[in-house]
Amino acid sequence: MIDLGYALSRRFPDPPQTDYRTADVYTLRHDLFCGDVYLAEGDRELSTAWGWVPVLDFAWALCDITEQLDRDPMGSRAARPQRAELDFTQSTERLRFERRFGWVDITADWLEDEPPLSVRHSDLRREARDFLHDVLADLVDMHDGLADNPAVWNLRARFPRV
Template sequence: MLDIGYSLSRRFPDPPQTDYRTADVRALRHDLFSGDVYLADTEADRELSTAWGWLPVLDFAWALCDTVELLDAGPPPASGRGGVSPGGTSPGFAGEVPPRRSQGEKPGEVPPGSRAAGPRYAEVDFTESTDRMRFERRFGWVDITADWSARGEPPLTFQHTELRREARDFLHDLLADLTDMHEGLADNPVVWTLRARFPRV
């Protein structure tokens, strides 16, 4: 079973006098909510986690949801990068593009990613680090590895449907926590759009 969680860092607090109601996409993704994240296989008692303190956790949650959809889309992507970077840019995950549907795919059809003949790849990169979190999908299963894992350590493996569900739950739970902590954030139009784009499954 997949569990995704986070912690906020006291070493990298949000800038003072931040207006959360009017913060734009760049600020919400790169300048605020620094901390660490983990993805855990609770049955195998194994996890992938960061320990940097500077990782923008909302950006990670956003990029993870985008990455899950990228693994499900067709044709195969040339690059599945999603960025998580304090002060950098997030190539491919600006937040304005709606979820993709492959040409000819109709609602209710099995997405191309689950019936692709070969593996599909995507990754989340971290601009302040050379490390990346990598995703490989084969049919309905996704292997997740990280460059900072010990050599020879097996990947975390989850069903794509579970990864999508847990990624979206993580995003919504995180937004609920952040809007409770920061006055005005719940009224930010970017937050409204993000919640609508990735509804709970």
Template structure:
């Protein structure tokens, strides 16, 4: 089972004068809510996690939802072929990368059939076996993580719940059953 989590950093706090209600996309994605993130396979007790303290966690959640959608669209058929349902078992491989803007490290996603393998550039060579999850689980957990994160952040930061970018983001990626 996939578990996605985060911890906000005390070393990189948000500027105290921040108006969360009117923060723009760039600020929300790159300047605010820094910390660390992890993806864990609770069945095998393995995880990929950052320990840098500066990862913009809202951007991570946003990018993870984008990647799940990209991997789904990439599995769509060529023109003239029968349309595949979202989350189909198309053979692939289909790839996507999540890069961390302040480093050269990346999370790499490879979808084959209905499964997604996730690897991290910073993992030690002896621990390079990918985390593997069903694509539908990645999509569901990424969206749940986004909504849970937004709920936590809006509880902590006055005005964030009124930010139109946050409204758009959560409506673009609704929770899935």
């Protein structure tokens, strides 16, 4: 079972003057809600410890990646690898995803000697969407006006829970 989680940073708080109701997509994805994220399966974990990862952007990008990895018409029968990367914008570090058949291997640039974390694509897709909705629910509870932001409405509609 895949476990996705996050912790918001106290070192990089959101600007106090932020109007979450009208924040644009760029601001929501890159300038707010910084912290750390992790992806675990069993006793293996890929995690950041930098404190500045935009958590909403990570959840959003992970949902995008699961869809990108599912573009081959052969789906889980496709033998040709399908690849995607999640780029952490403030550094050169990346998470790399490679899908072959129904499995996705995930590697982290900052953990070069570690073997890939292997998960079923369908599980990753479901857990990524659940994670996105859980993150949004937490952020909406913490920040007045965020639930009224049109970008949040669109995001929830684009990636419904599976």
